[in-house]
Amino acid sequence: MTxxxxxxxxxxxxxxxxxxxxxxxxTLRVVLPALLFALIALAGAAGAQEPLRIVFIAYExxxxxxxxxxxxxxxxxxxxxxxxxxxxxxxxAAVVEALRHGSADVGFMGPLQYVMARRQAGAYPILxxxxxxxxxxxxxxxxxxxxxxxxxxxxxxxxxxxxxxISSSGYMYPLDAFKSAGLIRTRADADxxxxxxxxxxxxxxxxxxxxxxxxDAAGVGQFAFGLLRxxxxxxxxxxxxxxPIPSHCVVVRKDLDAGRVDALRDxxxxxxEGPNHGLLEHLYGVDGYVxxxxxxxxxxxxxxxxxxxxxxxxxxxx
Amino acid sequence: MPRRYRSLLQPTRLAALxxxxxxxxxxxxxxxxxxxxxxxxHPVTESYRRMGFLLSLNPVLxxxxxxxxxxxxxxxxAVEPDGGRLYRSSVASLLDAAITATGGSGPIPAAxxxxxxxxxxxxxxxxVIDKLDAHLALARARLDEYGRASLELGEARAxxxxxxxxxxxxxxxxxxxxxxxxxxxxxxxxxxxVLGAGAVxxxxxxxxxxxxxxxxxxxxxxxxxxxxxxxERVFRVSPALLPVTPxxxxxxxxxxxxxxxxxxxxxxxxxxxxxxxxxDEAETPLVALGDMxxxxxxxxxxxxxxxxxxxxxxxxxxxTNPRFFIPGLSxxxxxxxxxxxxxxxxxxxxHFDPVDIPDLRGIRFTxxxxxxxxxxxxxxxxxxxxxxxxxxxxxxxxLLDGLVxxxxxxxxxxxxxxxxxxxxxxxxxxxxxxGEEIFHRxxxxxxxxxxxxxxxxxxxxxxxxxxxVGTVGGAEAGSRDRALDTPTLLSAAFTAxxxxxxxxxxxxxxxxxxxxxxxxxxxxxxxxDLTAYVETVGxxxxxxxxxxxxxxxxxxxxxxxxSTYELLKARGENELLDVTFKTIAFEVQAHKWDVQDxxxxxxxxxxxxxxxxxxxxxxxxxxxxVDARVAEYRALYExxxxxLQ
Numbered sequence: 001m002t003x004x005x006x007x008x009x010x011x012x013x014x015x016x017x018x019x020x021x022x023x024x025x026x027t028l029r030v031v032l033p034a035l036l037f038a039l040i041a042l043a044g045a046a047g048a049q050e051p052l053r054i055v056f057i058a059y060e061x062x063x064x065x066x067x068x069x070x071x072x073x074x075x076x077x078x079x080x081x082x083x084x085x086x087x088x089x090x091x092x093a094a095v096v097e098a099l100r101h102g103s104a105d106v107g108f109m110g111p112l113q114y115v116m117a118r119r120q121a122g123a124y125p126i127l128x129x130x131x132x133x134x135x136x137x138x139x140x141x142x143x144x145x146x147x148x149x150x151x152x153x154x155x156x157x158x159x160x161x162x163x164x165x166i167s168s169s170g171y172m173y174p175l176d177a178f179k180s181a182g183l184i185r186t187r188a189d190a191d192x193x194x195x196x197x198x199x200x201x202x203x204x205x206x207x208x209x210x211x212x213x214x215x216d217a218a219g220v221g222q223f224a225f226g227l228l229r230x231x232x233x234x235x236x237x238x239x240x241x242x243x244p245i246p247s248h249c250v251v252v253r254k255d256l257d258a259g260r261v262d263a264l265r266d267x268x269x270x271x272x273e274g275p276n277h278g279l280l281e282h283l284y285g286v287d288g289y290v291x292x293x294x295x296x297x298x299x300x301x302x303x304x305x306x307x308x309x310x311x312x313x314x315x316x317x318x
Numbered sequence: 319m320p321r322r323y324r325s326l327l328q329p330t331r332l333a334a335l336x337x338x339x340x341x342x343x344x345x346x347x348x349x350x351x352x353x354x355x356x357x358x359x360h361p362v363t364e365s366y367r368r369m370g371f372l373l374s375l376n377p378v379l380x381x382x383x384x385x386x387x388x389x390x391x392x393x394x395x396a397v398e399p400d401g402g403r404l405y406r407s408s409v410a411s412l413l414d415a416a417i418t419a420t421g422g423s424g425p426i427p428a429a430x431x432x433x434x435x436x437x438x439x440x441x442x443x444x445x446v447i448d449k450l451d452a453h454l455a456l457a458r459a460r461l462d463e464y465g466r467a468s469l470e471l472g473e474a475r476a477x478x479x480x481x482x483x484x485x486x487x488x489x490x491x492x493x494x495x496x497x498x499x500x501x502x503x504x505x506x507x508x509x510x511x512v513l514g515a516g517a518v519x520x521x522x523x524x525x526x527x528x529x530x531x532x533x534x535x536x537x538x539x540x541x542x543x544x545x546x547x548x549x550e551r552v553f554r555v556s557p558a559l560l561p562v563t564p565x566x567x568x569x570x571x572x573x574x575x576x577x578x579x580x581x582x583x584x585x586x587x588x589x590x591x592x593x594x595x596x597x598d599e600a601e602t603p604l605v606a607l608g609d610m611x612x613x614x615x616x617x618x619x620x621x622x623x624x625x626x627x628x629x630x631x632x633x634x635x636x637x638t639n640p641r642f643f644i645p646g647l648s649x650x651x652x653x654x655x656x657x658x659x660x661x662x663x664x665x666x667x668x669h670f671d672p673v674d675i676p677d678l679r680g681i682r683f684t685x686x687x688x689x690x691x692x693x694x695x696x697x698x699x700x701x702x703x704x705x706x707x708x709x710x711x712x713x714x715x716x717l718l719d720g721l722v723x724x725x726x727x728x729x730x731x732x733x734x735x736x737x738x739x740x741x742x743x744x745x746x747x748x749x750x751x752x753g754e755e756i757f758h759r760x761x762x763x764x765x766x767x768x769x770x771x772x773x774x775x776x777x778x779x780x781x782x783x784x785x786x787v788g789t790v791g792g793a794e795a796g797s798r799d800r801a802l803d804t805p806t807l808l809s810a811a812f813t814a815x816x817x818x819x820x821x822x823x824x825x826x827x828x829x830x831x832x833x834x835x836x837x838x839x840x841x842x843x844x845x846x847d848l849t850a851y852v853e854t855v856g857x858x859x860x861x862x863x864x865x866x867x868x869x870x871x872x873x874x875x876x877x878x879x880x881s882t883y884e885l886l887k888a889r890g891e892n893e894l895l896d897v898t899f900k901t902i903a904f905e906v907q908a909h910k911w912d913v914q915d916x917x918x919x920x921x922x923x924x925x926x927x928x929x930x931x932x933x934x935x936x937x938x939x940x941x942x943x944v945d946a947r948v949a950e951y952r953a954l955y956e957x958x959x960x961x962l963q
Contacts, residue, residue, distance in 0.1 A: 091465070092512060093510065093511075093512050093513055096512060096513055097513070100513075113512055116511075116512040116513075116515050116516060117512050117513060117515075120513050120515075121513075159498075161501060164509065165508070165509045165511075165516065165518050166509055166511060166512060166516045197505075198498075198501035198502070198504070198505045199501075199504055199505045199509075200501055200504055201468075201472075201504040201507075205504070209497065209501060212486075212493070212494070212497055213490075213494050213497075214494055214497035214498045214501060215498070215501065230907075230908070230910070230911040231907075233911070234907075309515070309516055310515065
């Protein structure tokens with residue numbers, strides 16, 4: 001169960017691999033005071049060079065995250081030559097909200113959340129994360145090794161645990177893997193293909209549900225496997241994986257000054273190598289960044305539309 | 319007052335299910351021999367599981383039980399103030415009575431101990447269930463506020479983990495059924511979506527139905543009238559004796575939360591005399607046999623075997639494991655009560671007397687053995703550890719010979735500051751030189767003796783005698799049970815804490831103790847100098863390995879283990895062959911996730927399989943197949959030794 005007081009999960013909120021970050025997006029906690037503060041600050045702000053405001057998504061302890069990223073903030077202030085403010089949200093909706101209302105200029109989010117929020121937020125992605133050497137990751141369908149399950153087709157009439165109804169690697173892409181295998185066509189098909197579909201609330205909860213034989217399969221991000229211990233890992237295996245999912249992204253609000261966007265992008269790209277590379281440790285432990293634009297997420301948007309996460313009539317990606 | 323507290327202390331019968339459930343609820347995070355991250359539990363869940371374990375021991379450390387009860391009470395009080403206060407005061411009065419009766423930690427009559435343990439545990443079970451119930455109710459009440467409902471359900475789910483190991487061990491079907499129930503509950507929360515897009519409304523009907531079923535099960539199984547008592551035998555049961563399901567069989571090792579049996583990194587640097595001399599290890603099979611046995615859980619009995627514990631767990635690389643800790647059995651990290659009821663109930667001494675894990679460096683020079691020097695022979699001491707401390711079967715003569723041969727190779731760290739006669743060299747600092755004078759200074763308060771009288775520099779800084787130095791609490795006034803064997807000071811700078819029970823955290827504290835105990839009248843600066851001297855004597859080159867990547871060296875060591883094959887085969891030592899194959903298989907599995915390139919995992923899995931196949935072939939007497947498997951292991955290892963890092 002994903003829960004606010006998370007007693008299990010990753011060792012540090014600051015190094016959550018991307019697929020694991022979906023799980024806590026839905027919890028809403030301390031962001032409101034921070035948002036309020038930011039809004040008030042915005043209302044009272046004036047002058048040519050307002051501070052750049054960054055909202056980070058926190059997967060565990062927001063206060064700790066705010067502290068952890070401070071070296072990055074110092075670096076950005078040095079690079080950009082102006083004040084940088086930051087706060088943490090525990091909920092992607094809050095990130096989207098902050099970008100929409102202009103209380104934040106920059107935010108971090110997952111691919112599905114980005115495409116779902118694109119129109120409302122009026123924001124666009126500038127950088128994608130490189131994690132484990134890759135700008136993409138995959139979702140996988142895990143089963144117990146001793147289950148005899150060899151293919152996705154074997155899971156017809158069985159139970160499956162996904163992570164959350166709004167999750168890239170923990171729902172939509174696993175569904176898409178079943179679609180690619182010709183087993184389902186729509187989200188609704190899943191309800192008839194499987195005996196029962198559960199949402200476990202987190203990657204770890206979902207993969208443990210398979211390990212402990214609560215369900216027959218789990219559709220989770222690839223990094224969920226790493227949350228199991230050695231002896232546990234030997235008991236589960238994946239029988240399929242999704243097409244590549246673009247990694248989490250850095251998005252900016254649509255009317256942020258283009259010059260500031262370029263400066264921010266350059267500053268973050270400069271972390272890919274050189275003396276400040278170690279700062280990435282504070283930015284979710286990514287290996288670096290890669291340039292992206294809305295087209296990088298066109299396929300995500302397309303899939304999201306097929307599964308009714310966004311309206312079929314929605315405007316195409318710019 | 320909640321109804322459920324009324325009948326708590328009535329003596330009642332116990333259903334078989336509840337019995338086993340409670341017994342296994344004494345548990346128990348999984349413990350692997352290898353480095354694994356600790357399971358992260360809700361504080362109340364952690365306290366409940368640990369308390370169950372503590373209450374199963376003899377003696378029971380009532381004060382530690384009280385600490386866990388306080389945490390549970392805090393947790394309950396936060397959601398149910400009346401229930402929390404009632405639980406707190408009820409447990410407190412039970413514990414007060416027990417503590418008064420024992421004077422702290424002494425023995426009380428067995429029946430009384432078990433009755434108190436039973437009542438405390440049952441009260442605590444009720445408290446955890448009440449807290450879980452309260453959070454479920456809060457989630458139910460706030461279903462329309464997704465964030466809040468999610469938070470409350472998360473609390474409840476984390477508390478359910480208090481009962482999971484029990485259920486998993488005794489009723490796999492119920493464990494799975496209720497595991498699915500929690501998935502129903504999380505699914506029923508729905509989702510607020512992203513700014514409304516993709517929102518799914520909560521399913522109130524499902525939530526209420528599943529929550530009610532869950533509570534009914536908890537009440538019936540863990541809190542039923544029939545389950546209100548925990549019989550004596552539950553608390554005497556060791557985890558290994560519990561009914562075992564396939565799931566439990568895969569994870570039989572259970573220790574209470576807060577346990578630490580992982581080895582430290584970096585590892586202590588082991589100095590093997592033969593290795594320093596450049597001896598070809600392939601030609602010292604008896605030492606290899608001992609090395610294997612030293613790393614093998616197979617030579618112990620339950621529960622140590624299932625926990626994956628070996629000599630090396632505590633005496634890591636023949637030195638110490640300063641992190642080792644088991645609640646209820648350790649008083650501080652690096653120590654263990656080896657005569658408790660947990661590891662070898664038949665040899666329990668009934669009182670809590672944990673000892674600091676001794677460093678085995680230079681052990682061939684440090685007899686007699688045991689903190690009180692009760693064994694003259696290292697071989698006899700080692701046998702006692704296997705049989706009477708860790709419940710192992712009587713070891714074969716050759717196995718004991720091997721263990722002794724291996725340990726006889728353990729050297730002290732080389733120390734440039736120390737001359738062969740035990741005097742400091744020019745490499746020693748001035749403070750240490752001043753301390754050397756104090757060390758040799760006769761004190762009237764010690765009957766004209768000096769520190770050096772017992773820690774004889776010319777004889778490895780010991781005198782092979784027993785002395786009462788005021789560090790042991792005796793059985794009674796005037797008793798003669800306070801004497802301890804003089805320990806060496808060599809390599810001691812790396813083995814804090816000190817004294818037989820680890821009660822002195824630093825060498826400075828040791829100096830301070832002797833100054834106070836004997837009334838030596840040394841000044842602060844003199845004590846600093848004396849400490850500098852002991853630190854210099856106890857120092858040495860490179861106490862720890864310079865890497866934390868150990869897989870390659872471990873695999874090399876497993877090859878060394880297998881170098882005994884020809885000898886054991888020629889001598890018809892079938893049991894030792896079996897132990898060797900099983901130990902290598904276990905060790906490769908335990909270390910395989912250290913591999914930096916996970917693409918190599920299949921090689922490591924194959925190495926394991928080969929050893930399992932060799933074991934099976936040996937069991938059915940197919941010696942040609944055993945030969946073939948051993949050859950295959952060696953070839954596969956040789957082919958991949960370079961890349962298995």
